[in-house]
Amino acid sequence: MSQSTQAASEFTNVVRPPWWRRGALAGQSAYVLAALVVLVAGIWIIAPVFMTLRNLGNIATNFSFVGLMSLGETLVIITGGIDLSVGSVCAMSAVAMMMVLRLLVHTPLAEVPLLTLALAVLVAVALAVVAGWVNGLLVADLRLSPFVTTLGMLSVCRGLTFVLTQGRPQYPTGPDVAVFIHLTKGTVLGVPVQVVYLVLMALLVGLVLRHRVWGRHLYAIGGNAHAAGLAGIHVRKITISVYVLSAFFAGLTGVLMAGWLGAAPANLAMGYELHVIAATVIGGANLLGGVGGAVGAVLGSVLIEVVRNGFVLIGANAYWEQVFVGLIIIAAVLVDQVRTRRMT
Amino acid sequence: MPLLDMQGIGMDYGAIRALGRVDFSVEPGQIVGMMGDNGAGKSTLVKIIAGNFLPTHGQVHFDGHPVRFSNPEDARNAGIEVVYQDLALADNLSGAANVFLGREMRRRIGPFQVLDHVGMSRRATELFRELRSETRADDLVRSMSGGQRQAVAIARTRLAAAKLVLLDEPTAAISVRQVAEVLDLMRTMRDHGTAVVFVSHLMLHVFSVCDRITVLRRGEKVADKRIGATTPEEVTALITGALETA
């Protein structure tokens, strides 16, 4: 039976996606932004004090910490993994940094300006990187499930943090404390410094995801790791790198939080991993992998913080906030499903 | 001269003979159908050609040279590409992104190397046009039809300048309307001088597009004929064993 060579266009049956799935509206971020605008408007009307510089600054500081960690978490989630250890790594780095400062304060190194600070930050971040690297090795080489692996690391790091500190908060000491506080607190042109760090890192992550080969490979691995491997992509190396980066962001956040608080409590960031994952999911990252971005992660953390703040301002019982955030997470995932439902 | 020339290929796993002594060859710009029931040895032969493992017996010549493919990368470097049934595409990426997966085009902005989105989209569009497919380079694979997805997978092989492409059941899981699209893709590849091995169990599709047909049964080659010299009934009988050889 011979086939006439009819134009192939007769057999394509994919139409152009509808307007609400095209261009800028193609991603979840647009919808999160819309929800945010509605929420902000609503809270502003009920509690005008929401729109004061002071409250906005407060919100910004708070969401920056979760936002920074969400950037790293998004990278992992895009590849189809998950990192539950971010809260614990954050605390471990914060605590380690304070302890190194204390250890070095009576040594000759303290004579050199800023050296103890630099070393403390280095050690704090290095510890985080090691934790992330172990996560990556276990997931990439031993093929352990990311959930289980990072859950274990969550316990290990939190436990180590408590062992090192005996549960007591750690305070910064030494000649560089003032500089440290200065770098992690205060404002730059009226904007809280944490937000500046967040925006810079978000820009970096966003650009890399969109325009660097490594970024595209994250999406490929998340979409079809087998295909990625067949295409010659270094799935193992890239997998390890995202867990390292997730931990790096967590460690960095720990350092910033310690400066902002002026102390590193041993229970710092306890339970934050759930906020972080919620933020990335609300922002459009798909836990199955292959979807997600920097803008979404940041918007997700902003949304959660605005909700928290909103509940306080309108005088509602703060415990309802958790219920509300949970409902938002479910709603976000539902919206995502509807949005991306396949057209056959 | 054959592009691919396999002589006396055998695959023994200890006492189990997956392939007897099979001769198999493909000329450039030819579409050869490979048929046979489950366990006939088709996938073993395909994997040997693709370089997944070395045969225990026999010689392979490709493009006039003797070759030993100890891994798929060797085969790919020689110009042999395989498109497996699942197509190995990342659904969440665009057609262009999939075509260039692992071989992304880059350009410089100052000291930085960035993805050349425009360049890749343009080149992918060209490739799809060469394949006479309506696939749009910037559509996500997730929203493509089966035929368009095949076009993306085959465009990948064109990008690699493959000389021989093995297609494993390309028409098996798509709708009737898209079958014609895929068969046209194969003819276009032939027109461009690429050799195609079409592994399939769908008789009518094989007869529709192939120049030659090879039938395997229980690890042995039982027929190797020009398409005009045989019929679907004869091939069916060869596959089932009702007819010993032809």
Place this chain on the structure above:
Amino acid sequence: MKRLILAALAVALCASPALAAEKLKFAVVPKAMNNPFFDVARDGCIKRAQELGNVECIYKGPIEHEPATQVQIIQDLITQKVDGLAISVSDAGAAEGVIKSARDAGIPVVTFDSDAPASARQAYIGTDNKEFGKALGQELLKVQPKPGTYALESGGPAATNLNERLDGVREVVNAAGWKEVAGSPTYCNDDLALAVQQLSDLTTAHPDLNALVAIGGWALFVPEGYKGFVTSVGDRFKKGDLVILSADTLPVEIDLLKGGYVNELVGQRPGEMGAKAIDTLLALHNGQKVDEIIHTGLDFVNKDNAAKF
């Protein structure tokens, strides 16, 4: 040679009972190990144990303020057959069962800092928390005679000691015409960063708030965070339109007071609690009678006398 060894063994056997006048093991179980308040209690306990000589102070508790974990730890200590238990109870209801188990096993039990009055415990050593709350209230009236609106910060909603303090504050200040705002009290559950955030939330939600009374020092344990909050409140605090009082007089808090970031501190004497707990357990072990309620005192610290602390 054999006789020499036998003789040596005999001497050793006779000597060991004397050496094995083993130390009594008294376990001190705080609400949470990550609260520096209990470090002071522990230090007081250890110091007293050293003074007595025949007592060992084991300090063990849940890391976080989590009642179920505290119960499990106490059960483990009962299994280990400690000679006495001093518990700062995180949830009175949850602790009743395990306290009874300890008493059934013949272990004397006292509570300190936070009581479980309906349980089988034999004594409570600590601040009279109601008086503590009242004292905080009275100091507020002294610092700000004109009544206005106030908000409270607490730790966990199930801790008896904290709830008694809340009652004490309310009793005194409400009678003087103060009004508690909606959203008060906030519960930080020993999350120090959250404590600071909650203070901020309260002042944001109620911009005309006149007083903040924290019945525990959580927010002040993270000094930079707390300072950030006070700075953001701005003029109102500086001018005295908003006054802030906090419980506990740990060194980090005293520094903040000296820096002008808090109006007054009212402190407990956790060291004294630790020491008296040991004394009471020892008395119970020796079969003596003890008072059921043993109150430790309060310290009042403000700008005038801060130098002494």
